[in-house]
Amino acid sequence: SQQGEEDPQALSIQEGENATMNCSYKTSINNLQWYRQNSGRGLVHLILIRSNEREKHSGRLRVTLDTSKKSSSLLITASRAADTASYFCATGFGNEKLTFGTGTRLTIIP
């Protein structure tokens, strides 16, 4: 079963705009991760945020975590056509099994 829901399910924006997607989860976590999946491909790890962190940055990516609300958000700034992909949050770490959210399909319109 899915750990959480992602919102929105699909998002289309113009190139250059910012994209925000949200993830909610159900159980207590030690960390939360975000992955990107290009169509028909495997997943690429983007960023990991620990439960004691509230915000983390990596290049054009900004992730927030609110453990009181059991939610996380991924912000992609200054979007590019190459950012078109599906984005998944996941809980679990290392040798633990990952439980994925439902995913957000992001389309960047050139």
Place this chain on the structure above:
Amino acid sequence: GAVVSQHPSWVICKSGTSVKIECRSLDFQATTMFWYRQFPKQSLMLMATSNEGSKATYEQGVEKDKFLINHASLTLSTLTVTSAHPEDSSFYICSGAKNIQYFGAGTRLSVL
């Protein structure tokens, strides 16, 4: 980051045949590998956890006799879909764990 190679990337087979998918960690040793299944426009669903040298742990609802997993070395895990049927057609993805999970590129299985 670490690299996981998955092969083949695409396979078409006749109903009733068996298909083997390989997952290799190329530059690290993965004591644990995971196998996921993904339907179109859906998220990944964990099928099983593969531990080197021991039996795989299957998720509820996954038939262990249908999806045979072997993890004979620290760099190789295989998934064999036995007596494949059209409903087994799906996208299968493996991952190797090294602090975080590194994913293979996936295998698209089409059963005719």
